[in-house]
Amino acid sequence: MIELPSRPGRRTLLVGLGAITAVWIAAGLAFPDSWAGALLSIAASPSTHTAMLRLAVPIALAAIGGIFAEKSGVINIGIEGLLIVSAFSAILVTFWLGAGESTLALSHHWWGFAVGVLVSTLFALLFAIVCIEFKADQIIAGLAVWLIALGLAPFASRIVFQSPNTAGVGRFENVTIPVLSELPVVGYLLFDTPPQVYIMLGAAVVGWYLLNRTAFGRWVVASGENPKALDTAGVDVRRVRYAAVLLSGVFAGLGGAGFALGQLGTFAGSGETAIGGRGFIAIATYLFANYHPIGALLGSFLFAGLESVQIQLQNLGYAVPTELIRTVPYVTVIVVLVFVGKTRLPEAAGESYDADED
């Protein structure tokens, strides 16, 4: 790889972004009637922030899951498919059991949620077996998982609901933590919010701890960087990779089922489905965050914030180039890959590990 003349580095990029933001805020404050001012008032409004947190759920969780799989050496391109199957099955099971009722003192939304996570994990298991046991090309197998999910959800939906879109099952209620929710600024954001947001925040911390502070995390990194060494050290590379891929299924399942039951309340299965490429944004997000779980959470805030600002602008009747704004995450990740450097796929990512080789 040749060294490009200007590799600004991640820090320079962040400083630049910060400077632009500062100028924008100053302009918005100085001229509240201007375009910058309108944008500022939207960006500062509480409804934008709550929407941002909810929209970040599938992206952040899928990204954290993707980190584990890819760090272990298995590129999981099929994460979009995992979001689709978990979102759809969560809605379907909640509908079957009867929305609004409960079994064993647990609301049917939570049963649906659990099944959603389970289905996503089973798909991840299938993907893991195909990649690890049968040494399939990971990219092709991941694409297959995505395509199968893309067909399976509307297929099943048509059988049950006679339409690619499911019936509505309602959403999770907000969980309000007394006292803490009265706090200024963070109160309404972090302590009066639907449960999937708590799950997302908790999962980011768990993901970070697991990857950076435990033996398992070190094995995952070694399995992606130098599986031979890990094998020599007496750790079974296959089992580490199985665990990492299953974990990506669990995280993506939490994201898909949480998004479906907490935000959508129904699942539209036609076209690119209600997930709408969020799994691919998740891939962009973790590459942008250079495989750091907390960074992925913040990155998902960035991309979800963009989406929520754009939705608010549209609601206020501004003509927004929606389609062009949607490309921002994808352009960002290409810019980061090309100019910022440092983001580099794990050494052994994409290769199946064979203990008997050479």
Place this chain on the structure above:
Amino acid sequence: MREDLERLLERLVHASVLERVAISFAALLAAILLGGVLVFVSGAFATCRSGLDLAGATFCYNPMQVYYELFLGALGHPLEGGWELHNYNLATTLRQTTLLIFAGLSVAVAFRAGLFNIGTQGQLVVGGLTTAVTVLFAASYLPSGFVGTVLLVPIGVLAGAVGGGFYGAIPGALKAYAGANEVITTIMLNFIAVGVTSTLLSWRFQDPASDNPQTRAVPEYAEIPNLPLVGFSPRMNFSLLALGFAIALIVGIAWLLARTAFGYELRTTGVQPAAAAYGGVDEKRMTVASMTLSGALGGIGGAFWVLMEHGRWLENVPDLGFDGIAVSILAGNNPLGVGFAAFLFGVLDSGSNSINTATDVPPELVGVLSGTIILFVAMPEFFRMIGRRYVDLEDSVPARSTGGEADD
């Protein structure tokens, strides 16, 4: 040096061609079997007046009927009375075949160079819009009628190739000169293509007479002409000329890969980048060149989608590029195989319409089927294991671990 490599390549190809074909067929069968089970089981969850009663459940769907509709419906039911060769279903099948040949060749060429081009979809979208815009622009300066056809169709196809080629060159250059993984960049560029083309459409090229997001229609004489007498009716949006061109392109690409210096360098870069570099191939330029060629083929697919199927560019571009990946993988990235695989996927596409009209089974089944086919083709090791259990293949099958790449 070069002769040694050539011999090595030849041996690898011939040693594995038979096995590859066998694996593709096995994958196809396995997917059909699994799909049949899926259809049968999901029938228990559907509601119907009459079905097969088994173990207290009513199974509404008959997999045999579904596959009958899928495979024979796509040809227009040749086994039933009153069959005509020039029927609408067969035209749909062959139209999809034609478009999938371009998309499949696009993926295959990149694959042979050791690059995974997931971006054929984006290249097809960009190429299609370039074609529509160029033809609309050029049509106002050129005569109409036969002369217009002779001039505009090649201009349109060329424009699609240039647009797609340019869009394919981007990830190629990013890979060659900045080390950006082409799998990631092409995925991202697919989404960027959708965003940018829709923005361009609403900014400048939207058909003012329509509420649908689409360009104005190109003049009728600028569409791919139909052959008189033997051709399909113009209402069926399929031209034998287009299929002929696609087949010619298959032969051309096969010849390019097998018999030219460029093809030799491309394949060597794919199999043995180090050896290729030692042999004097500029790897960076080869990466850009093969991605450009791949993108151009995808762009030609977009051009034919515009000039044959709709006569205009629509924002809602079907997933031909992703199906192209399936086609290429099923074909073992062999240009000649792409023709057969494209026909199979053309049948699947067209057959989904027959399933929709003739049965209660949701047509999305076809999406599941093609995903399953890819999944099975991606794991040749699975079939080798089964094979070894029943037949002693140890000597004849080289124990290779990777799937999907050609000549490895």
